[in-house]
Amino acid sequence: MSDFDSNPFADPDFSNPFQDPAVTQATRTVTSGLEEYNPFTNTKPAVAGVATKMAPTSTQPAIMKLTEEATAYTQSQTQFPLTHDPRTHPLQQDRAQTELLRRQEELEKKAAELDRREKEMQSLGTSGGRKNNWPPLPDKFPVGPCFYHDITVDIPVEYQKTVKTMYYLWMFYAGTLLVNIFGCLIWFCVDSRRGVDFGLAMFWFMVFTPCSFVCWYRPLYGAFRNDSSFRFFVFFFVYICQFGMHVFQAIGITTWGNCGWISALTCLNTSILVGILLILIAGLFTSCAVFSLIMFKKVHELYRSSGASFEKAQQEFASGVMSNKTVQTAAANAASTAARGAFKGEQI
Structure with missing residues (x-):
């Protein structure tokens, strides 16, 4: 049991492997390098005893060099800037102005047509109705116009x-x-x-x-x-x-x-x-x-x-026939005749 209680490292003849000069020098070099290392920089830790050539580093962010395609794209953006305001570029301003002029002309035409129709309706109201103007015959002609024809009205x-x-x-x-x-x-x-x-x-x-x-x-x-x-x-x-x-x-x-x-x-x-x-x-x-x-x-x-259909045509025909005075009179006469016949039949 005495052999187990003894400390082998306390023997004066025992040589500690970690006290070797080569090992201690290498450990000291690695430790100093890790203490000086900064992960937020691009520099690498310098190892003692090793001569390295390192380019001077810069702490500024990296900038991509412009290529020919990027240059052309930036030039096109400079010529035609992407903006929602048409007043910022002369070409877009001209287009917007042309579109406004076109819409203004359409509105003026519609306003003129409405004015003409209104005047036409007023003249018809004062004269008692539209006068036939087609075919265009002279006033002294024995036969007068048969239809009213005015496409613009x-x-x-x-x-x-x-x-x-x-x-x-x-x-x-x-x-x-x-x-x-x-x-x-x-x-x-x-x-x-x-x-x-x-x-x-x-x-x-x-x-x-x-x-x-x-x-x-x-x-x-x-x-x-x-x-x-x-x-x-x-x-x-x-x-x-x-x-x-x-x-x-x-x-x-x-x-x-x-x-x-x-x-x-x-x-x-x-x-x-x-x-x-x-x-x-x-x-x-x-x-x-x-x-x-x-x-x-x-x-x-x-x-x-226009949304027209055969069903709509049938409805128009039915409403037109029923609104005709001649048809209404004939239907009324037929209904009264049938009622009289039924009444006489019941009396008999």
């Missing part, structure tokens, strides 16, 4: 261009029918067998000119004026028939009074000059057919965007 601004185009298309068609009469007359002068064509040409002009105005232009005019779905349906139904007539007249079957393509090619065998004239008239009928198809599509798009 009756039609809203957004539909005026479309209605004017349809009015010009009707005038173009009427002029084509008139030219067709002269074409058939010249053809009759060259070929005496074409008297039927000349007579039918006059008949088509006298029938189709007023009927086209009354049957499809006036419903279109009233549809845009009153936003009437029922009149839109009337226009579409009649205008499809009108388009078919344009195609038929452009074809130009002989003995039908139309200077179409078939008639023009037939006339070339008799007279080349008259045949060329008929070809020009056939081109006019073809133009009527093409423009009619284009305007039909445009009016249909406006009709779909």
